[in-house]
Amino acid sequence: MAAIEFQAVSKVFPDGTRAVDSLDLEIKEDEFMVFVGPSGCGKTTALRMVAGLEEISEGTISIGGRVVNEVQSKDRDVAMVFQNYALYPHMTVAQNLAFGLKLRKFDKAEVRRRVSVAAATLGLEDYLERKPSALSGGQRQRVAMGRAIVREPHAYLMDEPLSNLDAQLRVQVRAEIQKLQRTLGVTTIYVTHDQTEAMTMGDRIAVMRGGTLQQVDAPEQVYRWPVNRFVAGFIGSPAMNMVNARLTRANGDLVASFGQHSLVIGEEVLANRPALRAHEGGEVVLGIRPEDIEDAAFAAEAPGRTLTVVCTLREALGAEVLVHFSAVDDESAALIARVDQLTAARMGEPLQLVVDTSRLHFFEPASGLAIYGEGGRVGAPVAA
Amino acid sequence: MIVVPGRRRARSVEGSGPALIGPDEWRRARVRWGFGGAQVLLLIGLIVIGLGPLVWLAKSAITPTNDTITYPMALFPHGAAWSNLHEAWSNVQVGKYFWNTVVLAIGSWFAQVFVATTAGFALSVLRPAYAKVITALLLTTLFVPAVVLLVPLYVEIVHPPLIHHSFIDSYWAVWLPAGASAFNVVLVARFFDNLPREIFEAARIDGAGPFRLFWSVVLPMSKPILGVVSVFAVLASWKDFLWPLLVLTNPDEQPLSVRLPQIQSQTSLGVFLAALFIASLVPIIGFLIFQRSFLRGTGLGGAIKG
Numbered sequence: 119m120a121a122i123e124f125q126a127v128s129k130v131f132p133d134g135t136r137a138v139d140s141l142d143l144e145i146k147e148d149e150f151m152v153f154v155g156p157s158g159c160g161k162t163t164a165l166r167m168v169a170g171l172e173e174i175s176e177g178t179i180s181i182g183g184r185v186v187n188e189v190q191s192k193d194r195d196v197a198m199v200f201q202n203y204a205l206y207p208h209m210t211v212a213q214n215l216a217f218g219l220k221l222r223k224f225d226k227a228e229v230r231r232r233v234s235v236a237a238a239t240l241g242l243e244d245y246l247e248r249k250p251s252a253l254s255g256g257q258r259q260r261v262a263m264g265r266a267i268v269r270e271p272h273a274y275l276m277d278e279p280l281s282n283l284d285a286q287l288r289v290q291v292r293a294e295i296q297k298l299q300r301t302l303g304v305t306t307i308y309v310t311h312d313q314t315e316a317m318t319m320g321d322r323i324a325v326m327r328g329g330t331l332q333q334v335d336a337p338e339q340v341y342r343w344p345v346n347r348f349v350a351g352f353i354g355s356p357a358m359n360m361v362n363a364r365l366t367r368a369n370g371d372l373v374a375s376f377g378q379h380s381l382v383i384g385e386e387v388l389a390n391r392p393a394l395r396a397h398e399g400g401e402v403v404l405g406i407r408p409e410d411i412e413d414a415a416f417a418a419e420a421p422g423r424t425l426t427v428v429c430t431l432r433e434a435l436g437a438e439v440l441v442h443f444s445a446v447d448d449e450s451a452a453l454i455a456r457v458d459q460l461t462a463a464r465m466g467e468p469l470q471l472v473v474d475t476s477r478l479h480f481f482e483p484a485s486g487l488a489i490y491g492e493g494g495r496v497g498a499p500v501a502a
Numbered sequence: 503m504i505v506v507p508g509r510r511r512a513r514s515v516e517g518s519g520p521a522l523i524g525p526d527e528w529r530r531a532r533v534r535w536g537f538g539g540a541q542v543l544l545l546i547g548l549i550v551i552g553l554g555p556l557v558w559l560a561k562s563a564i565t566p567t568n569d570t571i572t573y574p575m576a577l578f579p580h581g582a583a584w585s586n587l588h589e590a591w592s593n594v595q596v597g598k599y600f601w602n603t604v605v606l607a608i609g610s611w612f613a614q615v616f617v618a619t620t621a622g623f624a625l626s627v628l629r630p631a632y633a634k635v636i637t638a639l640l641l642t643t644l645f646v647p648a649v650v651l652l653v654p655l656y657v658e659i660v661h662p663p664l665i666h667h668s669f670i671d672s673y674w675a676v677w678l679p680a681g682a683s684a685f686n687v688v689l690v691a692r693f694f695d696n697l698p699r700e701i702f703e704a705a706r707i708d709g710a711g712p713f714r715l716f717w718s719v720v721l722p723m724s725k726p727i728l729g730v731v732s733v734f735a736v737l738a739s740w741k742d743f744l745w746p747l748l749v750l751t752n753p754d755e756q757p758l759s760v761r762l763p764q765i766q767s768q769t770s771l772g773v774f775l776a777a778l779f780i781a782s783l784v785p786i787i788g789f790l791i792f793q794r795s796f797l798r799g800t801g802l803g804g805a806i807k808g
């Protein structure tokens with residue numbers, strides 16, 4: 119319905135906390151944008167500035183081309199779903215849904231129509247006359263959603279709306295929200311610290327850390343081409359394995375070695391990361407996603423791709439097995455491989471693992487920035 | 503903690519939380535009779551102290567004056583004198599003073615609730631930058647004894663600023679000062695502070711301006727504190743003596759609290775006691791009716807997850 123644009127937006131709280139630091143971001147019309155990041159990174163603050171609940175210290179926010187810095191919440195025409203629902207306790211579900219419409223002077227028939235449409239969409243027809251205190255958590259959550267959708271606003275702002283639901287309900291409501299957003303086609307900012315939600319829901323995701331934006335891109339792009347160690351570690355579950363490795367040249371191939379292991383870096387990696395060559399002879403941080411490591415019994419073995427390790431812990435998840443192992447003697451931090459469910463790996467026993475070397479990640483040890491380089495992958499991601 | 507011994511034991515056995523006396527100890531006869539007996543005595547004592555004077559007043563209100571004087575402890579030696587009540591109501595005009603009291607109480611109640619809620623809303627919910635200063639000033643006024651303020655307040659009522667028309671002998675002289683209660687404002691503001699702010703924010707995003715927010719969201723959520731303020735306001739107004747005596751000089755306008763001492767010299771003891779009884783009836787009945795609905799829990803369940 120309306121694009122939302124952050125231009126060099128900062129938020130400084132009276133106590134000096136810089137919760138959001140010069141945020142530049144454009145959210146397109148009808149886009150589902152997810153703000154994701156660890157606790158305290160400023161996601162909620164950014165969202166509240168869009169809603170008009172928090173003053174904008176620096177920069178401008180515009181909604182639908184109109185700068186809203188000085189516009190009151192009630193005149194911004196956005197709807198917000200709060201983390202803790204914030205339903206009106208003294209009103210029935212129907213009154214909760216209708217409140218915003220009444221204040222906007224819709225006529226009675228229209229209010230009734232919209233409330234019943236929203237109630238039908240969210241499966242709330244049977245609860246319309248109940249007070250919020252007589253609803254379950256999931257039902258309250260749906261009322262909070264309903265209060266947003268009856269309004270048909272310029273934008274939805276959702277602050278961790280699923281965080282209070284149990285795992286099963288969360289998956290279900292997650293799908294509902296996505297479907298709803300697609301059918302209604304309303305620009306949405308969705309805040310979460312759950313990277314699964316971010317990956318599955320967003321058209322694009324904005325990864326934040328300590329008030330600064332790290333990267334904005336489609337989920338799979340962020341997953342495949344993270345701009346730095348932080349993003350690489352935050353997106354993906356289990357998190358990407360990181361080890362310090364030395365780049366050397368052997369038999370004409372570039373090799374990354376750590377502990378007693380060495381991996382030959384594939385051609386496609388070098389094509390995407392030309393800057394890697396400059397690190398020859400130096401230290402880099404090597405990133406390997408757990409899902410890029412497979413039990414040798416289930417993968418084509420190849421020289422320069424195999425790790426011989428001892429399994430220190432085995433976690434069977436059903437569809438797959440997480441194998442923990444340590445690759446570097448002096449490092450207690452375990453690495454994790456996500457291998458086939460039929461793996462023969464046993465705790466304390468040696469194991470052959472094969473790494474998909476076409477999907478290795480490399481980072482500069484000092485700055486933590488991903489190594490891509492001129493002509494490499496990743497156009498121009500935002501990085502701090 | 504006055505519980506009949508038998509029930510006390512049953513509850514202790516169910517065993518929620520530490521009991522003063524454990525279930526095993528209750529089984530010992532000496533403990534049971536000693537402790538249980540003490541509880542019953544305490545209960546009786548409290549009833550006598552709390553209810554006794556009221557019952558005595560009710561009894562005396564319908565006893566002929568002679569009997570009350572001659573046999574103070576006897577129960578209706580020569581029958582009841584219901585006429586006392588009627589005489590007090592119409593001849594001594596307790597009815598009229600009663601009505602005056604009601605009007606004064608309603609006005610004072612309204613002034614107090616109006617000022618307390620609007621000021622509390624401004625200080626706690628709207629929170630302008632200077633709210634802290636105002637709250638601090640309000641708190642400091644709580645340290646000034648009411649007696650000290652009597653003379654300046656009186657002068658202000660006689661020569662009100664801007665209006666230049668004395669309020670003496672008008673009910674405004676009672677109603678307006680009643681509203682100026684720092685205690686109520688602080689009480690209500692603290693209550694508003696504890697309401698979940700997200701709900702106010704949700705209302706603002708839903709399109710509510712300050713007035714809407716106050717009327718449709720904050721007030722309905724504040725019934726418990728409105729009840730408390732109302733009970734205090736009505737009771738305080740009902741029994742206030744000094745201020746109405748000062749500002750209402752016309753006997754036809756005075757409330758019961760001011761008139762009762764004068765009535766005493768004009769009528770017989772029986773009728774006077776009947777008047778006293780009528781005067782104390784309203785606060786008691788009112789409290790019995792409203793204590794439940796006003797003083798119970800907040801009823802905010804389900805508003806927010808937490």
Ligand SMILES: Nc1ncnc2c1ncn2[C@@H]1O[C@H](COP(=O)(O)OP(=O)(O)OP(=O)(O)O)[C@@H](O)[C@H]1O
Binds near residue numbers: 131133
């Ligand atoms: N009113 C405030 N005054 C001072 N600092 C604040 C205030 N509100 C938030 N902060 C700080 O700003 C930072 C960002 O807070 P914010 O609520 O935006 O985090 P978040 O990303 O939403 O985290 P979470 O995932 O835990 O909800 C935090 O460090 C927080 O302590």
Ligand SMILES: [Mg+2]
Binds near residue numbers: 161162163277
């Ligand atoms: Mg938050």
